[in-house]
Amino acid sequence: MPRRRDLGVVVTLIVGASAAGLATAEALRRKGYTGRLTILGAEPHLPYDRPPLSKQVLSGAWEPAKAQLRPAEALAALDAEFVLGDPAVHLDVAERAVHTASGRVLEAENVVLATGLRPRTLPGQRTLRTLDDALALRSDLPQCKRAVVVGDGVLGAEIAATARQMGVPVTLAGPQQAPMELQLGPVVAGLLAELHTSQGVDLRLGAAVTGVEDDGVLLETGDVLPADLVVVAFGSAPATEWLSNSGLVLGNGVVCDSRCRAADGIWAVGDVARWHHETLGRLVRLENRTNATEQAVAVAANILGADQPYTPVPYFWTDQFDAKIHVHGFAGPEASVVEGSLAERRFVVRYHRGGEVVGVLGWNMPKQARQHRQAITPRCPATAAASTPGAA
Amino acid sequence: MKITVDQDKCCGAGTCVLLAPDVFDQRDEDGIVVLLDAEPPAELHPLVREAASVCPAAAISVSS
Ligand SMILES: Cc1cc2nc3c(=O)[nH]c(=O)nc-3n(C[C@H](O)[C@H](O)[C@H](O)COP(=O)(O)OP(=O)(O)OC[C@H]3O[C@@H](n4cnc5c(N)ncnc54)[C@H](O)[C@@H]3O)c2cc1C
Numbered sequence: 001m002p003r004r005r006d007l008g009v010v011v012t013l014i015v016g017a018s019a020a021g022l023a024t025a026e027a028l029r030r031k032g033y034t035g036r037l038t039i040l041g042a043e044p045h046l047p048y049d050r051p052p053l054s055k056q057v058l059s060g061a062w063e064p065a066k067a068q069l070r071p072a073e074a075l076a077a078l079d080a081e082f083v084l085g086d087p088a089v090h091l092d093v094a095e096r097a098v099h100t101a102s103g104r105v106l107e108a109e110n111v112v113l114a115t116g117l118r119p120r121t122l123p124g125q126r127t128l129r130t131l132d133d134a135l136a137l138r139s140d141l142p143q144c145k146r147a148v149v150v151g152d153g154v155l156g157a158e159i160a161a162t163a164r165q166m167g168v169p170v171t172l173a174g175p176q177q178a179p180m181e182l183q184l185g186p187v188v189a190g191l192l193a194e195l196h197t198s199q200g201v202d203l204r205l206g207a208a209v210t211g212v213e214d215d216g217v218l219l220e221t222g223d224v225l226p227a228d229l230v231v232v233a234f235g236s237a238p239a240t241e242w243l244s245n246s247g248l249v250l251g252n253g254v255v256c257d258s259r260c261r262a263a264d265g266i267w268a269v270g271d272v273a274r275w276h277h278e279t280l281g282r283l284v285r286l287e288n289r290t291n292a293t294e295q296a297v298a299v300a301a302n303i304l305g306a307d308q309p310y311t312p313v314p315y316f317w318t319d320q321f322d323a324k325i326h327v328h329g330f331a332g333p334e335a336s337v338v339e340g341s342l343a344e345r346r347f348v349v350r351y352h353r354g355g356e357v358v359g360v361l362g363w364n365m366p367k368q369a370r371q372h373r374q375a376i377t378p379r380c381p382a383t384a385a386a387s388t389p390g391a392a
Numbered sequence: 393m394k395i396t397v398d399q400d401k402c403c404g405a406g407t408c409v410l411l412a413p414d415v416f417d418q419r420d421e422d423g424i425v426v427l428l429d430a431e432p433p434a435e436l437h438p439l440v441r442e443a444a445s446v447c448p449a450a451a452i453s454v455s456s
């Protein structure tokens with residue numbers, strides 16, 4: 001790795017102090033990196049985890065401290081400098097310098113972009129991406145007469161389930177026939193719809209939401225879903241606006257080669273990274289928690305010269321009511337039960353396409369689903385619908 | 393090295409088992425992590441540290 005002449009020591013700057021950024025720092029240290037490490041984050045908080053935000057933190061089962069990614073001692077042992085509450089506003093690719101909102105200029109040999117996503121929303125409406133969002137929602141939900149969750153993907157379905165478990169009357173709206181149909185395929189999504197209905201969620205699916213009015217949520221059919229609290233969860237966009245004049249190739253994320261490199265000395269990791277997946281033969285961006293840390297390991301290795309492609313089998317999980325759903329690879333319409341039974345709501349299904357196994361899903365069978373993961377053909381058809389939330 | 397796992401945080405991903413099957417397993421009924429060896433031999437330490445870092449629920453802690 002070349003050293004920056006004017007600095008004398010190698011400096012790695014990680015922009016984004018969350019799952020992917022922190023895991024990159026940890027992997028660098030584990031692999032023997034002794035240079036300086038700076039982690040820059042827009043939020044004032046030390047790194048915390050997002051999956052609990054729509055589950056245990058929202059319900060109140062966990063205090064926010066439990067969602068911290070690492071205890072203080074582990075962060076101290078990392079020997080990294082955290083610069084928090086100061087968003088990056090510009091990247092100078094040639095100089096490998098990051099400018100921040102407060103006027104800092106941070107120069108580095110390696111810059112790792114790990115800024116994640118920004119939720120899409122409707123004017124004036126709330127979303128759920130950060131700890132502050134979750135705490136605000138947790139304090140307001142119990143007072144509301146009816147909440148409408150706009151968005152039938154994984155996040156919307158989880159928010160609806162948690163709110164319902166908090167005793168809140170909930171309506172879930174979105175354009176699909178069943179919640180998470182894109183990610184689960186029609187059979188399992190149908191079971192999820194049954195689960196939500198049996199637990200008292202009012203499913204108003206199959207019609208797009210066109211706006212929010214004073215008294216509720218407006219559907220394309222002209223119907224209004226009454227609501228005094230609305231949460232929008234219909235997708236997110238990669239947080240790349242601060243890179244728009246950097247010269248990097250942006251297109252649904254930071255576009256990278258198969259090594260997750262966006263330019264010389266510039267890397268991207270986690271939800272923001274869209275890289276060339278060699279076995280799938282196309283650009284892929286994954287929005288899930290396992291990818292954040294596994295891609296971090298790959299990026300750290302490549303920073304240190306490994307020159308390895310990153311070719312994961314996508315994986316995500318979701319918890320809704322009593323269902324723990326784990327998905328490896330890609331779901332689709334062709335599904336067959338290979339363990340357990342649908343009726344008992346404890347099963348593993350395999351997804352096929354053109355005679356190949358492209359995915360495995362476990363419903364309350366996480367261990368068994370993982371054991372079936374080897375059956376997945378590494379080379380999924382290039383046209384496979386992405387199974388992970390918002391992946392493209 | 394001393395490993396602790398927080399079963400309350402574990403989401404049952406099994407990433408740790410894929411990395412270090414001599415140290416971690418999952419319960420058959422709900423996939424929650426089971427620690428097979430809290431003080432594994434030195435040659436497993438790098439894999440255990442990787443498992444702790446990539447665990448998607450931050451459920452594994454390692455102290456030296
Ligand atoms: C509520 C919720 C529930 C989820 N549940 C699941 C689940 O059950 N299973 C699953 O697999 N995945 C789940 N996910 C997805 C998972 O959390 C993400 O894939 C993961 O957090 C991605 O990590 P990341 O580090 O790439 O991005 P992020 O976690 O989004 O972190 C990016 C960080 O960068 C910071 N940042 C942004 N812009 C700047 C800037 N200009 N300068 C400096 N810092 C900046 C942000 O403040 C943020 O802290 C969930 C996500 C959410 C929001």
Ligand code: SF4
Nearest residue numbers: 402403405406408447
């Ligand atoms: S990797 Fe973490 S979440 Fe997954 S089984 Fe192991 S401890 Fe549990």
